[in-house]
Amino acid sequence: xxxxxxxxxxxxxxxxxxxxxxxxxxxxxxxxxxxxxxxxxxxxxxxxxxxxxxxxxxxxxxxxxxxxxxxxxxxxxxxxxxxxxxxxxxxxxxxxxxxxxxxxxxxxxxxxxxxxxxxxxxxxxxxxxxxxxxxxxxxxxxxxxxxxxxxxxxxxxxxxxxxxxxxxxxxxxxxxxxxxxxxxxxxxxxxxxxxxxxxxxxxxxxxxxxxxxxxxxxxxxxxxxxxxxxxxxxxxxxxxxxxxxxxxxxxxxxxxxxxxxxxxxxxxxxxxxxxxxxxxxxxxxxxxxxxxxxxxxxxxxxxxxxxxxxxxxxxxxxxxxxxxxxxxxxxxxxxxxxxxxxxxxxxxxxxxxxxxxxxxxxxxxxxxxxxxxxxxxxxxxxxxxxxxxxxxxxxxxxxxxxxxxxxxxxxxxxxxxxxxxxxxxxxxxxxxxxxxxxxxxxxxxxxxxxxxxxxxxxxxxxxxxxxxxxxxxxxxxxxxxxxxxxxxxxxxxxxxxxxxxxxxxxxxxxxxxxxxxxxxxxxxxxxxxxxxxxxxxxxxxxxxxxxxxxxxxxxxxxxxxxxxxxxxxxxxxxxxxxxxxxxxxxxxxxxxxxxxxxxxxxxxxxxxxxxxxxxxxxxxxxxxxxxxxxxxxxxxxxxxxxxxxxxxxxxxxxxxxxxxxxxxxxxxxxxxxxxxxxxxxxxxxxxxxxxxxxxxxxx
Ligand code: FUB
Ligand code: ZN
Numbered sequence: 128x129x130x131x132x133x134x135x136x137x138x139x140x141x142x143x144x145x146x147x148x149x150x151x152x153x154x155x156x157x158x159x160x161x162x163x164x165x166x167x168x169x170x171x172x173x174x175x176x177x178x179x180x181x182x183x184x185x186x187x188x189x190x191x192x193x194x195x196x197x198x199x200x201x202x203x204x205x206x207x208x209x210x211x212x213x214x215x216x217x218x219x220x221x222x223x224x225x226x227x228x229x230x231x232x233x234x235x236x237x238x239x240x241x242x243x244x245x246x247x248x249x250x251x252x253x254x255x256x257x258x259x260x261x262x263x264x265x266x267x268x269x270x271x272x273x274x275x276x277x278x279x280x281x282x283x284x285x286x287x288x289x290x291x292x293x294x295x296x297x298x299x300x301x302x303x304x305x306x307x308x309x310x311x312x313x314x315x316x317x318x319x320x321x322x323x324x325x326x327x328x329x330x331x332x333x334x335x336x337x338x339x340x341x342x343x344x345x346x347x348x349x350x351x352x353x354x355x356x357x358x359x360x361x362x363x364x365x366x367x368x369x370x371x372x373x374x375x376x377x378x379x380x381x382x383x384x385x386x387x388x389x390x391x392x393x394x395x396x397x398x399x400x401x402x403x404x405x406x407x408x409x410x411x412x413x414x415x416x417x418x419x420x421x422x423x424x425x426x427x428x429x430x431x432x433x434x435x436x437x438x439x440x441x442x443x444x445x446x447x448x449x450x451x452x453x454x455x456x457x458x459x460x461x462x463x464x465x466x467x468x469x470x471x472x473x474x475x476x477x478x479x480x481x482x483x484x485x486x487x488x489x490x491x492x493x494x495x496x497x498x499x500x501x502x503x504x505x506x507x508x509x510x511x512x513x514x515x516x517x518x519x520x521x522x523x524x525x526x527x528x529x530x531x532x533x534x535x536x537x538x539x540x541x542x543x544x545x546x547x548x549x550x551x552x553x554x555x556x557x558x559x560x561x562x563x564x565x566x567x568x569x570x571x572x573x574x575x576x577x578x579x580x581x582x583x584x585x586x587x588x589x590x591x592x593x594x595x596x597x598x599x600x601x602x603x604x605x606x607x608x609x610x611x612x613x614x615x616x617x618x619x620x621x622x623x624x625x626x627x628x629x630x631x632x633x634x635x636x637x638x639x640x641x642x643x644x645x646x647x648x649x650x651x652x653x654x655x656x657x658x659x660x661x662x663x664x665x666x667x668x669x670x671x672x673x674x675x676x677x678x679x680x681x682x683x684x685x686x687x688x689x690x691x692x693x694x695x696x697x698x699x700x701x702x703x704x705x706x707x708x709x710x711x712x713x714x715x716x717x718x719x720x721x722x723x724x725x726x727x728x729x730x731x732x733x734x735x736x737x738x739x740x741x742x743x744x745x746x747x748x749x750x751x752x753x754x755x756x757x758x759x760x761x762x763x764x765x766x767x768x769x770x771x772x773x774x775x776x777x778x779x780x781x782x783x784x785x786x787x788x789x790x791x792x793x794x795x796x797x798x799x800x801x802x803x804x805x806x807x808x809x810x811x812x813x814x815x816x817x818x819x820x821x822x823x824x825x826x
Contacts, residue, residue: 137456142457144457145457145460146453146454146458146459146462147457148457149607150524151454151522151606152521152522152525153522153624154518154522154601155599156331156600157266157267157599157600158266160620160622161618161619161620162267162602162616162617163618163619163634164616164617165617166637167617168617171264173545173595174592174595174596175268175270175596178591178595179264181550182260183276185581185585186199186257187199187200193579193581194579194581194582195232195245196246196250198254199280200245201244201245201296201297202251202284202287202296204241205286205300206283206286206287208242208300209286209287209288210286242300248313249314249317249366250297251295251322252322253589254284254325255318255322256325256590256592256593258281258326258329259321259325259329260593261329262325262331262333265333266328266331274333277329282337285338285341291348292344293306293345294344295315295318309365310363310402310403311403316364316368316369316392317367317368319369319372320367320368320371320372320373320444322341323342323369323372324372325338327339327342327376327379330379339380342376343376346385349388350387350388353392354391361395363391363392363402364392366423366440366441366444367442367448368444369389369448370393370444370447370448370449370451370452371444371451371515373386373389373392374386374452374455386452389448390452392448393429393448393449394429396445397428397431402425403425422438422489423438423441424442429461429464430461430464432467433464433468435483435492438489439483439492439506439509440484440490440506440508440509440512442468442492443483443509446516447515449461449464450465450520451519453465466520469520471495473528476493476496478505478540479539479707479723479820480535480556481539481540482503482505482510482540483509484505485497485498485505487504487555487573490504490509497714498716500558500559500715501558501564502570502573503555503557503558504555504573506586507540507541507556507590508587510536511541514533514536514537517532518600518604521613525613525681526681527662527683528662528682530659530682531661531662533601533613535726537598537601538806538808539808540556541591541595543810545578545595546811546812547759547761547809547812548759550580551580552579552580552581552582552588553811555575558821560811560817562576576815577815598616599616602615603618603620603631605622605624607625608625609655609657610647610655611683612633612645612657613659615633615635615637615643615698619631619632627649628649629647629650630648630649631645632647633645637726638702638725639764640725641661641664641667641698641725642697642699643697643698644695644697644698645695645696645698646695646696647696648690648692648693649690652689654690655685656685656686656690657683658683658686659683660679660682660684660700663702663705664701664702664725665703667701668698668699669684669698671694672688672694674688675687676688700725702724704766705722705723707721708721708824719823720745721821722745722804722822724753727806728806728820729804729805729806729820730805730807730820731743731803732805732810732816733817733818737772740817740818740822741819741823742772742773743800743802743822744770744797744822745769745802745822745823745825746768746770746826747825748826749769753765753766753767754767756803756805758805758812758813763809764806765804765805766803767804768801768802769801770799771799771800771825773797774797776794776796802822
């Protein structure tokens, strides 16, 4: 399509394209990339062999001692109801609206009533995330038995779908007359968004379109129901993700109504009068000055939002959807809003682990620089959403800042969400844990000192499964004449962007060492390789491609040349041990130091350093070193640093006049100790124990 044709087409739709499509890059599909990376391959195999089967058992309530899910129970119950209706005439049994609170549990958890809905209203999404993970796994590792299980599960899900395309077991079982009446809290569009993502992924991996057709039917139903046209509902999702899902469905099917609806949801959010006011008249939570609007990022139209607020997962899912819509419609104002919000997060609200969400109240962002360590929320899903968003920002405009954050989140907060054996999970990822405080201090009751087998609200584990099994899709993006390397992940690529065959083979020592070797072939015409220069390394070395034209822009080294068949490049990004301090406006971290090396953030654990980690100080002036160390079977590079442990006085006196609790500063006694720090992502794999990322600084 020529520019002119595109402009004409856009203006008919009311779009003003101020950014050009040809400047964007796209992620590689999992069929174009084979991850060979020692580090990530192991994680992916863990998900394939352990996590996916384990989660299938969890969704079917077969994991002993784990919180029941009822996810597949609900699909089965809704399918049964559908069958009965069909067999006995349409109105055989109208379901009764039995909503009994936000979370419904049967009296006897082992024997739920077979026609009742149980669990959270959004329980369906756990299956959709699971099937998405299965799809990514199958795309890279065919497994006929897993595919059979998935196909049977899809049959079950599709059997629950209504004639009109509606598909949400909570309302199918509890009363379809109430559908879309509580968009603010009831997550139908959230479940739909996950369905669209899971179904598209499954279709792309297997070529099977049964779930995709179901997804299209539900999205068609939603497109008939919502929109700017007269008579349509003017609502939008209380929990975002439909925006991203609709864009994905549009990109897979080419049907513009899905993009139109996704864009509508983005544009409609925050308009006055507030849609949720009409849904919940008189509800105190709807007062405009109330935090509830910020909780849903619905306090202002999205282009006017300049601070990341509210529920952190919702926020980053929205921002990801905004970036998607901005890219596809060329809307610079939307992209500018994404950039403003990005800066709000990374400059004021981001943990050094890549976690976001400073408060458990509303699972939300707190105010600027409020990043408490022990009461942090830093939900695994939020870090995952941040990765989604970063990749989308890179597609629009490559800047190594996005990739740095993506890398930080992936190697630290995302991976810490899962135990090394793949069988238990963290929902919240604080930076400091004292197990006793989790049990006895109400303010920390959301923090679990050990990973859990499952959660009644199990958003994080299947989210982890889908991101780890598709992690290759975050490492590279390409456009006609350029391949961008955002993450140094060992892989083999064969892509046909712009009609030419590009082959790349990368070996990488990340995250343990910064040695990277790349072989590239890209035909007889000049081609550009854009290499991210990680923000954590001050200088780097490069060997090879000396005859190429080199340019450094926005944190990427662009090398343009005709690449000889299999031409080799060697890179070295030194991974120095770094002692970092936070901006002094982060009150919690004043006088404290965090240790990083390459993309990894480190922490102290009681298992290595004894209890009362707060009595330890770290000496930043002394040389720290590395050691190979094994944590629960995982070989890691640990850090040894010099420090001190404060010693308790032998006998407590009352010389300061305040009993034994306080004493003169001059009486402080300390003994030198050698600290061991381990990567944050492996913490909590050696039983319950204390952990801290930020360590008091000696001197
Ligand atoms: O509301 C659905 C999911 O449950 C959210 O994304 C998580 O934060 C948890 O609240
Ligand atoms: Zn979660």
